Amino acid sequence: DLAGLPLHAAERVQGDPIIIAGDALADTPEVMADFIDIFITGDGEAPLTQLVELVRRMKKQGATRDAIIEQAALTIPSVYAPKFYQPQYNADGTFANLSVLKEGVPASVHRSHLTSMSESPAIPSPLVPLSEGVHERVVMEIMRGCPNACRFCQAGATRLPVRFRSVDDIVDQARAALASTGYKEISLLSLSTSDYPRLDELIDRLNAEFGPQHVSISLPSLRVGSQLTVLPKLTSGVRKGGLTIAAEAGSDRLRRAIRKNITEEDMIAGVRAAYEAGWRSVKVYFMAGLPGETPEDIDEIYYLCRRLSDARRDIDGQRGAITASVSWFVPKPHTPMQWSPMREADYFFGVRRQLMDLAGRGTVTFKFHRIERSVLEGVLCRGDRRVGAAIEAAWRNGARMDSWDEHFRYANWTAAFTQTGIDPAIYAHREFPTNQPLPWSHITCFRDETFLEKQYAEMQEVLNEKE
Numbered sequence: 377d378l379a380g381l382p383l384h385a386a387e388r389v390q391g392d393p394i395i396i397a398g399d400a401l402a403d404t405p406e407v408m409a410d411f412i413d414i415f416i417t418g419d420g421e422a423p424l425t426q427l428v429e430l431v432r433r434m435k436k437q438g439a440t441r442d443a444i445i446e447q448a449a450l451t452i453p454s455v456y457a458p459k460f461y462q463p464q465y466n467a468d469g470t471f472a473n474l475s476v477l478k479e480g481v482p483a484s485v486h487r488s489h490l491t492s493m494s495e496s497p498a499i500p501s502p503l504v505p506l507s508e509g510v511h512e513r514v515v516m517e518i519m520r521g522c523p524n525a526c527r528f529c530q531a532g533a534t535r536l537p538v539r540f541r542s543v544d545d546i547v548d549q550a551r552a553a554l555a556s557t558g559y560k561e562i563s564l565l566s567l568s569t570s571d572y573p574r575l576d577e578l579i580d581r582l583n584a585e586f587g588p589q590h591v592s593i594s595l596p597s598l599r600v601g602s603q604l605t606v607l608p609k610l611t612s613g614v615r616k617g618g619l620t621i622a623a624e625a626g627s628d629r630l631r632r633a634i635r636k637n638i639t640e641e642d643m644i645a646g647v648r649a650a651y652e653a654g655w656r657s658v659k660v661y662f663m664a665g666l667p668g669e670t671p672e673d674i675d676e677i678y679y680l681c682r683r684l685s686d687a688r689r690d691i692d693g694q695r696g697a698i699t700a701s702v703s704w705f706v707p708k709p710h711t712p713m714q715w716s717p718m719r720e721a722d723y724f725f726g727v728r729r730q731l732m733d734l735a736g737r738g739t740v741t742f743k744f745h746r747i748e749r750s751v752l753e754g755v756l757c758r759g760d761r762r763v764g765a766a767i768e769a770a771w772r773n774g775a776r777m778d779s780w781d782e783h784f785r786y787a788n789w790t791a792a793f794t795q796t797g798i799d800p801a802i803y804a805h806r807e808f809p810t811n812q813p814l815p816w817s818h819i820t821c822f823r824d825e826t827f828l829e830k831q832y833a834e835m836q837e838v839l840n841e842k843e
């Protein structure tokens with residue numbers, strides 16, 4: 377709109393640019409299908425290069441914009457061009473399937489993935505802004521994908537297989553980036569950096585070469601268990617951040633159900649090691665609203681935090697300060713929990729009250745995600761093509777930059793659902809049948825739906841176990 381282009385892909389004509397989108401949005405593209413000409417699914421490096429070469433070649437030959445979009449959909453396996461697919465719906469209003477309108481266009485679009493991280497070299501001279509930036513550091517992607525396979529996690533499920541950048545490459549690329557930027561910090565990024573198999577060796581090499589230049593190393597988060605050996609090495613750097621633990625659920629039973637393989641023992645040991653190494657703040661992430669969750673599981677969120685806080689007593693006799701960040705479970709496409717219903721907003725308000733009442737008696741500080749935004753996320757991430765009309769209506773109602781609390785107005789969205797006749801409950805709060813196509817079934821990932829369904833059944837088995 378700001379560029380003066382027609383919003384809808386169907387209204388764009390010769391001379392208008394081809395609008396492309398990628399990353400997580402492309403894994404569940406239907407809600408934005410009305411607005412986007414081409415989605416690139418999966419790792420962008422290879423298909424984006426192919427697309428650029430295709431556009432350049434066809435433009436030289438005088439091809440039309442429509443012909444370029446068609447050729448991209450026909451020849452680049454990870455390209456999804458929505459105009460060649462037509463959604464069908466059941467009589468009860470639920471999604472039925474997606475039919476292919478053009479011969480030769482694939483019924484399933486395969487998410488692209490690099491075979492090796494060497495196909496994605498780090499940028500040797502990253503741009504350095506003239507004004508102060510939020511993150512003034514060299515960012516190194518050391519691994520793509522995550523080996524942990526937590527059942528709720530979309531990033532873990534879609535970004536497979538796991539690929540590692542070699543220690544030599546990381547050190548070489550960090551050297552070049554530090555020299556060209558002057559930054560004094562290296563951040564080692566990935567979905568789960570402490571699962572990088574040679575993390576110890578990598579940190580030793582980086583400390584040995586860049587430590588004398590007062591360059592510190594930061595990790596976005598650490599997983600208790602493997603983190604224990606690297607904590608003291610990280611504290612030798614200039615910057616000492618807080619320890620983050622993704623517990624996700626208060627009870628071992630729920631953690632087993634969602635396949636979050638972390639025990640309370642691991643967490644206590646991790647917190648103790650952090651305090652011993654001089655770390656001061658500990659943040660624990662939880663998710664509430666999981667299938668099979670009981671009021672006792674919610675209590676356990678608080679009591680686990682208390683036990684983590686008490687773990688500091690063995691070190692210096694004081695209780696540790698724990699910040700617990702609680703988000704609300706949203707069933708994510710392409711995960712084993714994609715079929716689960718999401719709880720309704722009232723349930724989350726009740727959980728928040730329950731935890732705040734408990735926190736009043738202790739030193740644990742709770743922070744909560746905005747409940748309405750999570751419900752909205754539940755609608756948008758499992759939505760089909762009809763939800764695009766509600767997105768447009770919300771935007772026309774004034775919705776902008778909704779990730780910022782100060783800009784988020786849920787009323788823009790509730791009005792939009794009413795205006796467009798969209799029932800948010802059928803997307804967010806319904807259990808989806810496992811034997812029917814889903815609005816994102818045509819985007820295929822490394823693991824197929826049979827695998828996901830088996831995992832979903834295994835989760836139910838854990839939840840049905842007798843205490």
Ligand code: SF4
Nearest residue numbers: 522524525526529532
């Ligand atoms: S939640 Fe974290 S550890 Fe689990 S699969 Fe996702 S990225 Fe990996």
